[in-house]
Amino acid sequence: MFRSLIAAAAILLSSGGAAIAQTPFGTEPVATFDRPWAVAPLPQGGFLVTEKAGRLVHVSETGERRAIEGTPKVRDSGQVGLLDVALAPDFTSSRQLYLTWVDGADGGALHLGRGRLDPDGVRLAGFNVIWRAAPTGGRGHPGAMIAFGPDGRLFLSSGDRQLGDPAQEPGDSRGKILRLTQDGAPAAGNPFPDAPEVWSLGHRNPYGLVFDPSGTLWSHEMGPRGGDELNVIEPGANYGWPLVSEGRRYSGLPIPDHDTRPEFVPPVIEWSPVITPAGMIHYDGATFPEWRGSLLIGGLASRALIRVEIADGAAHEAERWDMGHRIRDVAAGADGAVYLLEDGQGARLLRLTRDD
Incomplete structure (x- = not known):
């Protein structure tokens, strides 16, 4: 079986670029895809993988692929298409x-949308749209990441669609993180009476969304020209986009920093140069015990796997490994195995391995 050893020096950027010890691990390819976007390990083994063109693929642990019927028609263009896949908290019994x-x-x-995966894993039954962004319009920047909170509520990131201004308009679902019921309705107890689905606002393009065991919600988002962010998401908080950013406009013109507007929540980490973050998990597995309690983040432009240590709402980048490919998503199996999903045509799902 193909096996490559990755032993790049990790860089602790948040403390001035000091090098820390190497952490070697190997990779084993599981399967290959056409422009995949997200991976969800199944509790009984195997995976579900979305391909941007509109395919949902069931993959066995040994790499056999089967396309799943019943998926929605999508617009495959630029950053948009078929995006995230997430299992319901009760998937083992409900298959939703x-x-x-x-x-x-x-x-x-x-x-x-939501549907039930049949026992053979080849068809989605009863698939329905349960939420749709409003107003519509814009290009790219869909966000589209799903996370379930400790109370079972569904959190959804919704990008600003390259429009900017909607991120500051509470009644517009773009540029927000939303809190919904599992049926797609606004959840009770959200902080904005006039925008009942909104949990937080002022976001650009949140491509990572995950809870840690304490119930803290973490999100990362891409900055414009510099200023990628890792944030702790609080109900009712405004994270400032497009009024503030640690990056600049693509034209090179400045944007005021967060410290010029104290009413906006600053990032816990900002990356300039950017890492172009994509996908994120909180890791507590047995395969890499030294990573327990960390966030693992994929990097597109950085072509990296990035480990962030977190504690009490604070965070710092601890290690970064050059993977040689753009990393679209990160996942962990129930056994603690870590999986990376590459980006683009011919992209691979990789299982990380260790030799000790």
Whole structure:
């Protein structure tokens, strides 16, 4: 079986770029895909993987692929298409799963849908749209990441679609993190009476969303030209986009920093140069015990796996490994195995291995 040893020096950027000890691990390819976006390990083994063109693929632990019928039609263009896949908290009994996508109608709106995966893993039954972004319009920047809170509520990131201003408009679902019921309705107890689905606002393009065991919600998002962010998400908080950022406009013109506007929540970590973060998990597995309690983040432009140590709402980058490919998503199996999903045509799902 193909096996490569990765032993790049990790860099602790948050303390001035000091090098720390190497941490070698190997990789084993599981399967290959056409422009995949997200991976969800199944509790009984195997995986579900979305491909941006609109395919949901069931993959066995040994790499056999089967396309799943019953998925929605999508608009495959640029950053949009079939996006995240997430299992319901009670998936073992209900077989319910959730997908996000952008379609070609209605101004290219972000959608959230739910259906039941049949026992053979080859078809989605009863698949329905349960939420749709409003207003519609914009390009790219869909967000579209799903996370379930400790209370079972569904959190959904919704990007600003390269429009900027909607991120500051509470009644507009773009540029927000939303808190919904598992049926897609606004959840009770959200902080904005006039925007009942909104949990936080002022986001650009949140591509990572995960709870840690304490119940803290973490999100990362891409900055414009510099200023990628890792944030702790609090109800009712405003994270400032597009009024503040640690990055600059693509034209090179400045944007005020967070410290000029104390009413906006600053990032816990900002990356300049950017890492272009994509995918994120909180890791507590047995395979890499030295990583327990860390966030593992994929990097697109950085072509890296990044480990962030967190404690009490604080965080710092601890290690970074050059993977030689853009990393679209990160996942962990129930046994603690770590999986990386590469980006682009011919992208691989990789299992990380260790030799000791």
